[in-house]
Amino acid sequence: MTRRFLIVAGEASSEMYGAGVAAALRRRFPGASVFGLGGPRMREAGVELEADISRTAVVGPFEALGHFGALFSVFRKLAGRIEAAPPDAAVLIDFPDFNMRLAARLKAAGVPVVYFISPQVWAWRSGRVRRLRRLVDKMLVILPFEEEIYRREGVDVEFVGHPLLDTVRARMSRGVFLTKYAFSAEDPVVAVLPGSRRKEVRYILPTLCLAVDRILAEKPGTQFVLPVAPGLSTDYVRGYVGNRPIRLLTEDAYDAIRHSRAAIVASGTATLETALLGTPEVIVYRIGRATWFLGRFLLKIRMFGLVNIIMGREVAPELYQDRMTPENVAGTTLKLMDDVWTQSRIRSDYEQLRRRLGRGDVAERVAAAVDSVL
Numbered sequence: 001m002t003r004r005f006l007i008v009a010g011e012a013s014s015e016m017y018g019a020g021v022a023a024a025l026r027r028r029f030p031g032a033s034v035f036g037l038g039g040p041r042m043r044e045a046g047v048e049l050e051a052d053i054s055r056t057a058v059v060g061p062f063e064a065l066g067h068f069g070a071l072f073s074v075f076r077k078l079a080g081r082i083e084a085a086p087p088d089a090a091v092l093i094d095f096p097d098f099n100m101r102l103a104a105r106l107k108a109a110g111v112p113v114v115y116f117i118s119p120q121v122w123a124w125r126s127g128r129v130r131r132l133r134r135l136v137d138k139m140l141v142i143l144p145f146e147e148e149i150y151r152r153e154g155v156d157v158e159f160v161g162h163p164l165l166d167t168v169r170a171r172m173s174r175g176v177f178l179t180k181y182a183f184s185a186e187d188p189v190v191a192v193l194p195g196s197r198r199k200e201v202r203y204i205l206p207t208l209c210l211a212v213d214r215i216l217a218e219k220p221g222t223q224f225v226l227p228v229a230p231g232l233s234t235d236y237v238r239g240y241v242g243n244r245p246i247r248l249l250t251e252d253a254y255d256a257i258r259h260s261r262a263a264i265v266a267s268g269t270a271t272l273e274t275a276l277l278g279t280p281e282v283i284v285y286r287i288g289r290a291t292w293f294l295g296r297f298l299l300k301i302r303m304f305g306l307v308n309i310i311m312g313r314e315v316a317p318e319l320y321q322d323r324m325t326p327e328n329v330a331g332t333t334l335k336l337m338d339d340v341w342t343q344s345r346i347r348s349d350y351e352q353l354r355r356r357l358g359r360g361d362v363a364e365r366v367a368a369a370v371d372s373v374l
Helices: 012-028 040-044 061-084 096-108 128-135 146-152 174-180 198-218 234-241 253-258 269-276 289-298 306-311 326-338 340-356 362-373
Strands: 004-009 033-038 048-052 089-093 113-116 138-141 157-159 189-193 223-227 246-249 262-266 281-285 318-320
Touching (some): 004 061, 004 096, 012 033, 012 089, 061 096, 189 198, 198 281, 198 326, 223 253, 234 246, 253 269, 262 269, 262 326, 269 281, 281 306, 326 340
Parallel strands (some): 189 262, 223 246
16 A cells, blocks of 8 residues: 655754655555655655645744735645645644644544644743644654643654754864865854844844954954855845855755854744854844834743753853844854853753754654554
């Protein structure tokens, strides 16, 4: 019997995990076909894409309004295919407002639903847990404290560990990396990661460029590297960088982060990647003022970086919204570059973080969970 599976990943980071899950499903169910929503990595993993994430990735609720037509079109397309030929099971990855509505369609069609990477119910809209209990056959969480939240509400939940443990590693030695990109071994390298979406880059990168100017004024030999996220155009990013000495990379991102003395990182998955690579980081973020204003009333958390949320304290300094100024970003980065005690403390905290994130082989655990609900 040939199995058919649906995987829905609406953003760049979850699309990376979706590719791993697709590969694991094919190993467990030889000959299986997989379709859904994703991006280039899922396509390379053999997923038949109904739509590409370039049409769906948005930053906040007000920014999402401009994408409503595209989101609705993608939803209708997937829902139509589910109703016409229901898959054997579905794996919905993050992307909660879209995926929870799609879960309702899947349940109506009798399709078992595995939800991988929980909505952030611990941060806001905790009432979603009860709705998820009705819609989801198996909830797979990737942060250790999430399991108890769902268990208290009677949800069938499992902590599978964080999928980054299986993917985040540098491939080159420092010497090989520096030689490949013609960097000096005597001068420090700083990584700049302004986000994976165009609107994030638009809100964040101009300030980071001004911070680069200030760092160069203080330390003229500093070398900067900016790994361009998949799905972003290098030309788009270069439009903000201009003629500054910031090297744009389209590959070797993990090597670039690992061999940097410090990193300036937009809040999100990249903060965890940077921590797993052992590089001291300052976490930055800025969104539209209306979204920020609304979030201040709705959010239940006092820290925003995933590294700090998991550890329950500020491991990496955070600069958000009005605090994300060129002066603050540059000053914090310079301290990370120069203060040996701070570097040592952060790296020690990173080791504790790694232990809390699980044991790896996450995609295989997801495939096993799918098998259990069939």
